[in-house]
Amino acid sequence: MSSPPNIAVQFKRVTKAFGEKRVLNEVSFHVMQGDALCLLGRSGTGKSVTLKMIVALMRPDSGEVWVDQENVVGLGEGGLSLVRKKLGYLFQDAALFDSLTLYENLALPLSRLTRMSNGEIESKIRQVLAEVGLAADGAKYPSALSGGMRKRAGLARALVLEPKILLADEPSSGLDRITASEIDDLLLRRKQEHGTSLIVVTHDVHGARRVADRVAVLDKGQLVAFGSVEEVSQSTNDVARRLITE
Amino acid sequence: MRWLSRGLEFAGNVGVFGFRVLIDAVRPPFEFAQVSRQLVEIGNRSVALIVVSGFALGAVMTLHTRNTLVMFGAGAIIPAVQAVSFFVEIGPLVAGLLLAGRVGSGIGAVIANMRASEQIDAIESLSIDSFKFLVVPRVLACVIALPLLTLFMDFAGLLGGFLSEELASRIPLQLYLNRAFENLQWSNFIAPTLKTAVFGFIIGSISSYFGFTTDKGAKGVGEAATNSVVISSLLIILADVVLIKVIFFLFPDTAI
Numbered sequence: 001m002s003s004p005p006n007i008a009v010q011f012k013r014v015t016k017a018f019g020e021k022r023v024l025n026e027v028s029f030h031v032m033q034g035d036a037l038c039l040l041g042r043s044g045t046g047k048s049v050t051l052k053m054i055v056a057l058m059r060p061d062s063g064e065v066w067v068d069q070e071n072v073v074g075l076g077e078g079g080l081s082l083v084r085k086k087l088g089y090l091f092q093d094a095a096l097f098d099s100l101t102l103y104e105n106l107a108l109p110l111s112r113l114t115r116m117s118n119g120e121i122e123s124k125i126r127q128v129l130a131e132v133g134l135a136a137d138g139a140k141y142p143s144a145l146s147g148g149m150r151k152r153a154g155l156a157r158a159l160v161l162e163p164k165i166l167l168a169d170e171p172s173s174g175l176d177r178i179t180a181s182e183i184d185d186l187l188l189r190r191k192q193e194h195g196t197s198l199i200v201v202t203h204d205v206h207g208a209r210r211v212a213d214r215v216a217v218l219d220k221g222q223l224v225a226f227g228s229v230e231e232v233s234q235s236t237n238d239v240a241r242r243l244i245t246e
Numbered sequence: 247m248r249w250l251s252r253g254l255e256f257a258g259n260v261g262v263f264g265f266r267v268l269i270d271a272v273r274p275p276f277e278f279a280q281v282s283r284q285l286v287e288i289g290n291r292s293v294a295l296i297v298v299s300g301f302a303l304g305a306v307m308t309l310h311t312r313n314t315l316v317m318f319g320a321g322a323i324i325p326a327v328q329a330v331s332f333f334v335e336i337g338p339l340v341a342g343l344l345l346a347g348r349v350g351s352g353i354g355a356v357i358a359n360m361r362a363s364e365q366i367d368a369i370e371s372l373s374i375d376s377f378k379f380l381v382v383p384r385v386l387a388c389v390i391a392l393p394l395l396t397l398f399m400d401f402a403g404l405l406g407g408f409l410s411e412e413l414a415s416r417i418p419l420q421l422y423l424n425r426a427f428e429n430l431q432w433s434n435f436i437a438p439t440l441k442t443a444v445f446g447f448i449i450g451s452i453s454s455y456f457g458f459t460t461d462k463g464a465k466g467v468g469e470a471a472t473n474s475v476v477i478s479s480l481l482i483i484l485a486d487v488v489l490i491k492v493i494f495f496l497f498p499d500t501a502i
Contacts, residue, residue, distance in 0.1 A: 087371070091367065092364070112373075
């Protein structure tokens with residue numbers, strides 16, 4: 001069993017439970033290369049767990065998770081390292097390293113996972129920081145950044161390795177509409193200019209409508225709707241329809 | 247019996263955690279930059295606390311012992327009592343306990359906060375071994391810093407004792423030092439100082455364990471800090487008893 005080359009991420013009958021609670025129950029879906037998928041659902045329906053399984057921070061109880069033709073479920077550290085280089089992960093609260101400056105936050109993956117010289121690393125960091133509008137803030141510590149700046153900084157760290165697939169966990173949560181829209185713009189630009197596949201967990205339907213090629217709705221451990229925004233808005237599932245239209 | 251099984255489970259988990267630290271400490275890649283960063287955080291920033299505490303403790307100890315020793319005509323051995331007490335036991339133990347408070351709570355809280363704010367997940371998602379990156383450097387820094395800080399504690403205590411004695415008897419510094427070190431052997435000094443490396447291992451490992459394994463979000467940060475201090479302090483005192491017996495066994499002439 002494998003995954004077709006034009007598929008970036010594929011879940012095959014994935015199940016995950018925490019104690020008695022089954023958060024994902026035989027969930028299957030896929031994201032094509034260069035496409036953007038928005039994962040919607042009420043709180044506690046396994047959206048963030050889904051992202052963590054893609055980057056193998058969590059393992060499913062059963063099923064397969066394919067990332068760029070590799071089943072990450074059975075991979076050892078060496079194989080995982082290669083897969084993770086293809087992934088960028090924007091965490092919900094950015095998860096920047098408190099003890100490092102923004103510049104050092106971005107330099108860490110470059111110095112660890114690439115053979116770039118110090119000059120190349122500096123040039124790359126300048127380019128990515130400029131891309132997210134933080135060119136003048138490299139020397140700041142995360143504690144000195146506002147909520148929106150932290151999100152953009154987290155996005156910069158997720159992008160610094162030029163990932164083929166970008167995972168974003170609630171990129172607009174806690175942000176005002178304008179700042180959230182700026183983050184959506186950055187994601188869209190990345191998708192359009194670099195062909196990066198996006199998987200975005202969000203509660204922001206406005207953002208999902210702008211960014212997504214496909215929408216997946218999770219509810220009570222099941223994938224209850226999957227398709228374009230228009231298709232999901234006409235879904236027979238009440239939760240899916242309400243999430244996308246209200 | 248539930249507390250017993252929980253206690254044994256905790257001991258087993260901590261044992262495995264500590265063993266992993268030992269294995270990962272000698273397995274490349276080595277995190278020299280992180281060790282150096284932690285040495286500054288743990289060592290440098292504890293010097294003031296250690297020196298001030300040692301100085302005050304030394305002065306107080308002389309104030310307490312002086313009257314009794316003078317009453318028995320043994321005023322001349324005050325410097326020797328001070329030196330032996332500090333170098334053999336008070337310096338290492340008090341330094342260990344003070345650092346269990348300052349460093350242990352810091353390590354526990356910082357790592358627990360990194361767990362709660364997904365920073366450890368972020369490290370793992372970058373294919374960096376979070377255990378080697380966060381835990382091993384902190385434990386190594388504690389192992390290196392404790393003996394050095396103990397030296398600061400020892401000499402600060404001796405200085406505090408001297409000033410206290412100087413005010414009372416006008417003893418010259420040279421004479422005080424001669425009397426202090428007259429009967430002190432290298433084995434009285436080296437073995438007790440080096441045993442604090444074990445205290446450092448205890449502080450680093452226990453605190454990192456509580457921080458690294460918490461899963462209670464923000465509440466877990468406070469719990470990790472508190473548990474780090476309490477369990478580290480307790481284990482340091484217990485380890486001290488064992489290590490003293492080991493030192494006496496290895497260096498019989500150190501038994502004073």
